[in-house]
Amino acid sequence: xxxxxxxxxxxxxxxxxxxxxxxxxxxxxxxxxxxxxxxxxxxxxxxxxxxxxxxxxxxxxxxxxxxxxxxxxxxxxxxxxxxxxxxxxxxxxxxxxxxxxxxxxxxxxxxxxxxxxxxxxxxxxxxxxxxxxxxxxxxxxxxxxxxxxxxxxxxxxxxxxxxxxxxxxxxxxxxxxxxxxxxxxxxxxxxxxxxxxxxxxxxxxxxxxxxxxxxxxxxxxxxxxxxxxxxxxxxxxxxxxxxxxxxxxxxxxxxxxxxxxxxxxxxxxxxxxxxxxxxxxxxxxxxxxxxxxxxxxxxxxxxxxxxxxxxxxxxxxxxxxxxxxxxxxxxxxxxxxxxxxxx
Amino acid sequence: xxxxxxxxxxxxxxxxxxxxxxxxxxxxxxxxxxxxxxxxxxxxxxxxxxxxxxxxxxxxxxxxxxxxxxxxxxxxxxxxxxxxxxxxxxxxxxxxxxxxxxxxxxxxxxxxxxxxxxxxxxxxxxxxxxxxxxxxxxxxxxxxxxxxxxxxxxxxxxxxxxxxxxxxxxxxxxxxxxxxxxxxxxxxxxxxxxxxxxxxxxxxxxxxxxxxxxxxxxxxxxxxxxxxxxxxxxxxxxxxxxxxxxxxxxxxxxxxxxxxxxxxxxxxxxxxxxxxxxxxxxxxxxxxxxxxxxxxxxxxxxxxxxxxxxxxxxxxxxxxxxxxxxxxxxxxxxxxxxxxxxx
DNA sequence: TATACTCTTTGAACCGTTTCAATAAAATAA
DNA sequence: TTATTTTATTGAAACGGTTCAAAGAGTATA
Numbered sequence: 001x002x003x004x005x006x007x008x009x010x011x012x013x014x015x016x017x018x019x020x021x022x023x024x025x026x027x028x029x030x031x032x033x034x035x036x037x038x039x040x041x042x043x044x045x046x047x048x049x050x051x052x053x054x055x056x057x058x059x060x061x062x063x064x065x066x067x068x069x070x071x072x073x074x075x076x077x078x079x080x081x082x083x084x085x086x087x088x089x090x091x092x093x094x095x096x097x098x099x100x101x102x103x104x105x106x107x108x109x110x111x112x113x114x115x116x117x118x119x120x121x122x123x124x125x126x127x128x129x130x131x132x133x134x135x136x137x138x139x140x141x142x143x144x145x146x147x148x149x150x151x152x153x154x155x156x157x158x159x160x161x162x163x164x165x166x167x168x169x170x171x172x173x174x175x176x177x178x179x180x181x182x183x184x185x186x187x188x189x190x191x192x193x194x195x196x197x198x199x200x201x202x203x204x205x206x207x208x209x210x211x212x213x214x215x216x217x218x219x220x221x222x223x224x225x226x227x228x229x230x231x232x233x234x235x236x237x238x239x240x241x242x243x244x245x246x247x248x249x250x251x252x253x254x255x256x257x258x259x260x261x262x263x264x265x266x267x268x269x270x271x272x273x274x275x276x277x278x279x280x281x282x283x284x285x286x287x288x289x290x291x292x293x294x295x296x297x298x299x300x301x302x303x304x305x306x307x308x309x310x311x312x313x314x315x316x317x318x319x320x321x322x323x324x325x326x327x328x329x330x331x332x333x334x335x336x337x338x339x340x341x342x343x
Numbered sequence: 344x345x346x347x348x349x350x351x352x353x354x355x356x357x358x359x360x361x362x363x364x365x366x367x368x369x370x371x372x373x374x375x376x377x378x379x380x381x382x383x384x385x386x387x388x389x390x391x392x393x394x395x396x397x398x399x400x401x402x403x404x405x406x407x408x409x410x411x412x413x414x415x416x417x418x419x420x421x422x423x424x425x426x427x428x429x430x431x432x433x434x435x436x437x438x439x440x441x442x443x444x445x446x447x448x449x450x451x452x453x454x455x456x457x458x459x460x461x462x463x464x465x466x467x468x469x470x471x472x473x474x475x476x477x478x479x480x481x482x483x484x485x486x487x488x489x490x491x492x493x494x495x496x497x498x499x500x501x502x503x504x505x506x507x508x509x510x511x512x513x514x515x516x517x518x519x520x521x522x523x524x525x526x527x528x529x530x531x532x533x534x535x536x537x538x539x540x541x542x543x544x545x546x547x548x549x550x551x552x553x554x555x556x557x558x559x560x561x562x563x564x565x566x567x568x569x570x571x572x573x574x575x576x577x578x579x580x581x582x583x584x585x586x587x588x589x590x591x592x593x594x595x596x597x598x599x600x601x602x603x604x605x606x607x608x609x610x611x612x613x614x615x616x617x618x619x620x621x622x623x624x625x626x627x628x629x630x631x632x633x634x635x636x637x638x639x640x641x642x643x644x645x646x647x648x649x650x651x652x653x654x655x656x657x658x659x660x661x662x663x664x665x666x667x668x669x670x671x672x673x674x675x676x677x678x679x680x681x682x683x684x685x686x
Numbered sequence: 687t688a689t690a691c692t693c694t695t696t697g698a699a700c701c702g703t704t705t706c707a708a709t710a711a712a713a714t715a716a
Numbered sequence: 717t718t719a720t721t722t723t724a725t726t727g728a729a730a731c732g733g734t735t736c737a738a739a740g741a742g743t744a745t746a
Contacts, residue, residue: 005702016726021704024486031724039485046663048487051459052395052403053702056731060395062456072424072440081415085442094456096405097440099428106437113405113437117460142382143367144391234493234529256633288569288601290633320389348732374694396732399701431740610697 004047013041023298024049055118063312064094066114066122068107072099075283076253076300077125080150082338083304084123093120102127106332108136111147121146121315125309126153128194146314148307151194152325158316161307161326165195168296168330169202170209172250172278177210180341181248181276187233187260189224189252196224199252199280222256229256233263242267247275247341254286255277257293276338292335299328347390356384365393365569373493407437408654409457409465418626419596419643420468423493426647427466434655436463445470451479454490464489464658466650469496471537477487489657491650492539495668502657504650504669509540511639511673512545512685513552515593515621518675520553524591524619524685530576530603532567539567542595542623557632573598577604587612590618590684597622597629600636604680619681635678642671 006024010017015034022030023038030038041047050091067084068075085095087180104127114122122140128148134337137156148159164298169186176184189196200219207214237245238268246270251257257279261271269275271291279286279295286293310324344373349367353360358381366381373381384390410427412420420442428438439462443450447470457465465483469492480499483490491502519527529546532539543562549555565575576610580588594600600622604614612618614634622629622638629636653667 003702006704007702015705018705018726019724022725025704026482026485028723034724042485042487043663046661049458050399050702051461053731054704054731055395056393056399056702057704058731060459060731062459064456066439072428073421078421085415085444089444094441094452096409098437101428109437109538113407114393116398116403116405117462118394142369142385145386182544218640222414247674256384262631281412285628288605289631318389320386335358346732349734350732361697361735362695362732365695372694377694393732396701397734399703399732400734401701403701681736 003050004045006047006049007137009038009041009047012045012058013038016317020277021256040042041223053280054283060120062094062120063092063134064096065315066096066098066110066119068110068122068124069097069099069129070102070125072101076266076298080125080273080304080307081285081295083301084308085304086301087305087308088312091308093308093312096304100125100127104133108133111140115140115143115145121148121311123148123150123304128265135313140320141237144320146311148311148314150303150307157323159310159324161310161328163298163303163304163328163330165198165330166205166276167200167252168280168298168332169199170206171330172280172296172330173203173206174210175334176248176250176276176278176338177212179339182212184218184248184250185246186250187229187236187252187256188219188221189256193224196221196252203250213291222252222260224252224256226259228261230263233260234266237263237267237269245269245275248338249275249277251277251279252309253281253297254283254293256297257286257288257295261289263291263293265321271337272339276341282333287335289337291337295333297333298330303328345410346393347388349390349392352381352384352388352390356381373431385665395461403461405461406435407438407439408651408658409439409441409453409462410521411453411465411494412440412466413445413468414469415444418598418628419624420640422626422643423468423647423650425642425653426649428647429644430648430651431655434651436651436655439645443468443470447476449478454479454483458483458486458488464491464654466491466493466647466654468493471496487663489654491657493646493650499524500666502653502667504646504671505651506641506646506671506673508541508673509545509548510621511641512542512593513549513640513677514673514675515623516549517553518545518677519591519593519621519681520549520555522619522682525555526589527561527593528589528592529562529593530572530579530595530599531562531564532599534564539564539595546593564571565595565603567595569602570596572602573606576603577609580606580610586610588618591681592618592619592620594622596624597626597636597638600629600680601632604632604634604636608618614680615682619684621681625676630678632680634680637678637681638672639673640675640676641673 006017006020010020023035038230065088081097088095098110107127134156138287152160188200204214223229257277260277264275271277279293282295282297286295306326314321349360349363353363363381408431424440427527431438441453450470477499494505495503531543547557566572600620603620607618614620622636625638625640629638649669657664
């Protein structure tokens with residue numbers, strides 16, 4: 001089935017391609033009668049002009065960048081997206097957001113689509129699970145396509161903006177230790193997620209830097225979304241008697257922390273009196289939780305803005321720029337879900 | 344400043360365009376030496392092949408649709424986006440999301456960009472404030488570009504999927520009246536928003552259908568986002584003595600309801616005992632509020648899916664299809680923020 | 687040495703529009 | 717009636733790549 005082109009329309013209407021083009025573009029040089037004829041033929045044949053061909057000849061001055069997140073629903077990415085958008089808009093760029101839904105195939109496809117669609121550059125939150133495939137990134141480099149990663153990917157030299165997850169968790173744990181907690185547990189996110197692994201590393205580091213030991217049982221993987229985390233947290237509490245419970249739990253993220261808060265209540269453990277709980281990421285609702293959440297505030301907006309800044313700098317540079325690597329610090333926000341342990 | 348093209352690279356490297364093209368596309372027919380030469384020239388000149396030109400000749404089989412929301416942060420749109428994405432993916436389409444940020448210019452620009460970038464169709468949540476400008480929609484019709492609106496726009500015949508806001512609020516008010524409430528107030532959203540106006544209409548209708556009168560003071564505009572709603576709600580409660588307070592408040596949306604809940608507490612009004620409060624939209628967090636929120640559940644996922652369904656049907660149809668107009672019902676979910684009034 | 691292959695590279699044709707100088711037709715002026 | 721202007725239409729060139737038959741250069745084979 002062949003595509004219908006402007007030539008088909010011209011032929012059928014008995015006019016030239018130029019005239020059809022003029023009608024499409026609403027030029028006022030075409031006679032009403034001709035316009036009607038052409039329009040009706042277009043309708044009849046359901047003709048849709050091919051945008052790419054139009055753009056080829058036209059000056060195509062549009063400025064746009066693409067963003068590939070891993071999960072649309074995740075407030076983390078929403079906040080980052082806002083940052084990207086704000087900076088980009090300010091510089092006159094529009095943002096196209098897509099979600100890989102943690103599917104590597106999609107990430108690959110999108111990175112291609114962006115350049116095919118003349119989107120000038122991309123900010124990519126890459127899926128990194130162990131041995132990540134990165135040939136699509138090499139392809140982008142080959143065509144000098146500007147892009148910024150939101151996470152470090154081994155094996156490729158590229159612009160990266162990331163948040164120091166290790167440090168962030170370390171500070172939270174430090175705080176708990178300083179406040180007399182020793183029975184601290186870390187609820188990890190998803191086993192394959194690099195975010196999760198980094199946070200586990202931060203948890204471990206905090207202990208080793210205080211010359212305390214961090215045992216295997218102190219890290220429990222319960223998942224990153226509310227529903228699964230809730231179920232697993234219930235299981236966790238059920239499996240031990242009251243005096244076996246930790247005095248503090250360091251959660252992977254805020255949604256998980258909420259689930260833990262809710263699960264704990266079912267076992268009559270009220271934060272912060274019976275148990276201290278910290279979140280991570282400081283999503284918008286964190287301060288509105290039943291117990292306002294002590295959490296780690298990642299500068300998500302700034303995160304997005306910085307990525308956009310680097311990207312646009314690269315887009316606008318006539319020469320190839322050296323890669324940048326920027327690590328942002330998170331900061332700890334003390335609300336009501338943690339307290340000093342009475343000794 | 345002229346664009347660097349493949350011809351420039353070919354000339355500089357002393358090879359033909361065809362060879363450069365082969366290098367770009369990683370064809371293995373190119374001698375290593377030649378490949379290196381070309382690659383280095385490409386780097387040196389920071390050459391970025393124009394995607395649209397590439398796609399013109401290639402078979403370009405990519406299937407993608409665009410979504411224009413009005414506000415990225417709004418959970419309402421996030422849920423709709425998920426629905427769109429789910430249906431689209433299932434049909435093999437990718438989704439590009441953009442946000443007009445309630446700026447009409449942007450909406451216009453995006454609707455153009457989509458077709459220019461060979462995105463096959465668009466789902467648009469239009470900005471409708473009074474006399475809305477719609478020539479950009481007419482332009483889309485002119486080129487038979489498939490699109491679906493997420494709200495009715497006067498003056499144009501187009502595919503529309505919408506939610507029956509009027510009916511939704513009516514049911515909520517009905518419920519409150521049936522449960523003995525008479526001193527009911529509606530907190531409206533933003534004055535210009537058509538959603539807000541429809542909800543006000545629903546509020547009015549519920550009263551008139553019960554042959555009760557709905558006075559002007561029963562509708563108070565306090566805004567749709569948490570922060571402003573909170574401030575205005577505080578003001579509202581401050582302005583009247585305890586026995587003047589309504590026994591029930593019908594809120595514009597869930598975020599606003601949360602703000603009202605929080606503000607009410609400050610005046611020692613606890614839902615549902617001292618005051619009944621209903622939300623709208625049933626965002627994910629609504630059931631996790633301090634008091635689980637009685638609200639109106641809009642089938643947002645289905646909303647998005649239906650829009651995607653209609654859009655894709657139009658994209659894939661060889662002939663121009665008649666427009667569709669689909670209205671979805673919302674349903675009322677009773678949780679803990681409302682109760683029967685003791686008479 | 688001639689012949690057949692293989693490996694590289696070339697360059698013209700093509701993708702589907704827009705653009706614009708040239709032209710044709712119609713209207714107006716002389 | 718002819719010259720001039722205005723209005724509408726044409727068609728070839730251009731946009732920036734890809735494609736692929738054909739040619740050229742080496743190499744191995746007979």
